[in-house]
Amino acid sequence: MFTIKGSIWIEHDNHAFIGAGRIVLLERIKEHGSITLAAKSMKMSYRQAWELIDSMNRQSDTPLVEAHSGGAGGGGTKITAEGERVIKVYKDLNEKFQKFQEAESKKLKF
Numbered sequence: 001m002f003t004i005k006g007s008i009w010i011e012h013d014n015h016a017f018i019g020a021g022r023i024v025l026l027e028r029i030k031e032h033g034s035i036t037l038a039a040k041s042m043k044m045s046y047r048q049a050w051e052l053i054d055s056m057n058r059q060s061d062t063p064l065v066e067a068h069s070g071g072a073g074g075g076g077t078k079i080t081a082e083g084e085r086v087i088k089v090y091k092d093l094n095e096k097f098q099k100f101q102e103a104e105s106k107k108l109k110f
Helices: 018-034 037-040 048-060 081-107
Strands: 010-012 017-018 063-069 076-079
Touching: 017 018, 017 048, 018 037, 018 048, 018 076, 018 081, 037 048, 048 063, 076 081
Parallel strands: none
Antiparallel strands: 010 017, 063 076
16 A cells, blocks of 8 residues: 655744654653753754754744743743644644545555
């Protein structure tokens, strides 16, 4: 059986805004409350993770991620409400895309 495969991402002005890897990064930040721990869990450097976050935040009207410096309460990183919305929108689109691939794959005859 032939199957259609693909992945979905969203661009802004011809630059990657969000895709599967960036969604995982956002979810790991939400889970760990830390860019460092999120990056380590993905075997990614802190610098690479920060560059991805910075790119997403700069392209969005509202930041997706907010980092707070240490202090009496300690530092940390959190996903904003807009970040949560972006995760949901992407997952909804990806689910529709997966269903499209499955439906169209069933029609393939060669």
